[in-house]
Amino acid sequence: MPQASTQVPEGYVKAFFRPRSLSDAKYTYCPGCHHGIVGRLIAEAIDELGIQDRTVGIAPVGCAVFLYQFYRVDFVQAAHGRACAVATGIKRANPELVVFSYQGDGDLAAIGTAETVHAANRGENITVIFVNNQVYGMTGGEMAPTTLPGQRTTTTPEGRDVRLTGYPLRISEMLAQLDGPAYITRQSVHDVRHIQMARRAILKAFRNQLEGKGFSLVEIVAACPTNLKLPPPQANRWVAENALKYFPLGDLKVKGG
Amino acid sequence: MTRMLLRGNEAIAEAAIRSGLKCYFCYPITPQGELVEYMARELPKRGGVFLQAESEVAAINMVYGAAAAGVRTMTSSSSPGISLKQEGISYLAGARLPAVIVNMMRGGPGLGNIAPAQGDYFQATKGGGHGDYHLIVLAPSTVPEAAQLVMLAFELSDRYRVPAMILADGMLGQMMEPVELPPPVDPKGIPQRPWAVTGAKGRPPNVILSFDLEPQRLKEMNLVLQETYREIERNEVRWEEMATDDAQILIVAYGTMGRIAKTVVRRARKEGIRAGLLRPITLWPFPYEPIRRLSERVPTVLTVELSAGQMWEDVRLAVEGRAKTPFYGELGGVVPTPKEILSEVKRHATG
Amino acid sequence: MELGVIFAGFGGQGILLAGKVLARAGMDRGLEVTWLPSYGPEMRGGTANCTVVLADEPIGSPIVDAPQALVAMNLPSLDRFEGRVAKDGLIVYNSSLIPRALKRSDVRGIPVPANDIARQLGSPRTINMVALGALLRALGAVPLEAAEEAMAHELRARGRERLIEVNQRALARGFSEAGKYLGDR
Incomplete structure (x- = not known):
């Protein structure tokens, strides 16, 4: 149901609506955080495909832990890192459901690496939205598996020293090597053009599931302005100038295409 | 009904399938391999899902997902694997x-060995993972009882929305005994799950979570759990008594040790020692009350376990000093023979 | 009535199956039975053993400290379990592989050249059924026919129907072999 929050002046037409599958709850994210944009793109995909009444989302542990509040779809809160296993359980129990997990980099690429790799390898017919913002946002800005070399975090106060803590994990490239996944892509939402591309990728990842194609993962290279200690516009620029150098955008695997 | 000669592990698997099990997730570990193999062979044929996960951690989280989706679901493992499932x-x-977890206990701690043990009693009955919670813990002592208790575990878990655990040991899993299995449950008899995630069609979204940042609300969630636990304690305590009427020494033992103790009681009686047995069937809720009652007239209550004395703590809580409470246990997968237990009984009955 | 029987031998001598056939035969004749294998590293190369209890009332312990009967298929098994057999109990031992006589004089000993008989039958792997046949004769608790049916059931379940006939003969040979030591029982 489109909801007019403001009066539309005469002569104007309201053209920008809140997606039906988003609830009225206000985002709890910080200003400029990319989670909000990604969350909306998911809702748009659900609306466009008309699957609101058979979608089940899996909320992670991390900044998106409140995800279940923001949608008008069924939701399950998973333990840290276990979303792909929980999604597997739901999808296997009821294949009619459209199951997506929403996970951060700590959740998906550190504590949940095993669950992610094996769900991908089994070709589980689920959709995974992976928000890579290079930091543990919720717990206070600690180093993530994806933190860039030299990047300062609360646990790498002098910058990430790769000799001590290794390199940022390019998990999408790893997953793309497997035979199981149908679709692995990396996108970003730091400007309008990229938001549109990310929107199409997310839509495809959901459509793949409806078509029974199997495991689809959309990685979004995202900004965490709060922990970058940058105003949102500069945080967007930081993504373009730094993060994307390490995490190049584009499709990494498209099965049969 | 025909009697089938089944291993404990196989009887548990078959009983679970007859309970309407839809999704079983596992990771291999000895000594419950036959359970996994039985499921792999039988469950897909009978309309269920069998999936070997990448770890015990993944398997229990798949159970979490399938339970959230509203089907009867189960996992099984043995001690080290159960530790991994605690999260x-x-x-x-x-x-x-609701979900059912089977623990075919083996020697511990650490990797331990694959011989029968009962060292996971604390873990099973006192919580095991973090937070204030209990599982319904059922301890079969024979293969037919294992089958029966699996069906009960699904029933109770559904009724109270509390996960249930079958706590047995490797010996019960490996041994064979004749079993008469009841027919499969009527799916219509399985309780509805209006809370499950089945797609928000014609209703507000359902949300499954164990989370609330607001302390007062999380307290209320906890109080719901606690009320449920009190209700289970009132309604579901199960135990078996043997020759307790005139007993001068009462053995308390569960599972495999419970059945071995029956032989001990018979032999003690032949030798003129008035021994009796109380065998807890539910380890949580624990039969405090019947033990308390018996301790008012039995001077000695001997706990026998394959552990260093875990259930013994609950027995002493029940006895509250009214009787002597000696303990006899074996460790590391060593199983005492009836003769060895009998000599303990004699020592305490006369001493 | 409660009878405990221990079957012991090398892994690969069909010890567990012999015990299982006895348990199934007992069950089919309306008895309570338990079958308890030793499991684990012992199964690989060391001695394998299993304990069968037959009773006419519910069975308590599946572990038997003083069995009424022992079937020992090799010397280490006899060495290990001979002392545990109940007084006036029974020991069926594989005289093809066990070069010594029993140390006990308060038990009935039945030497059965199981390997030799099995070889004569053209199927060396039937030593377990030869020994079981001898045990059945001496034990008297379960008829030979019940064991034949149970053995056929087990082999069918393993897709080994073609071996039923030779195993039947092995049971029968063991059964008659024991007769030599038991007079007209």
């Missing part, structure tokens, strides 16, 4: 999801 078990308890 998921705590989440199941917090989210009030």
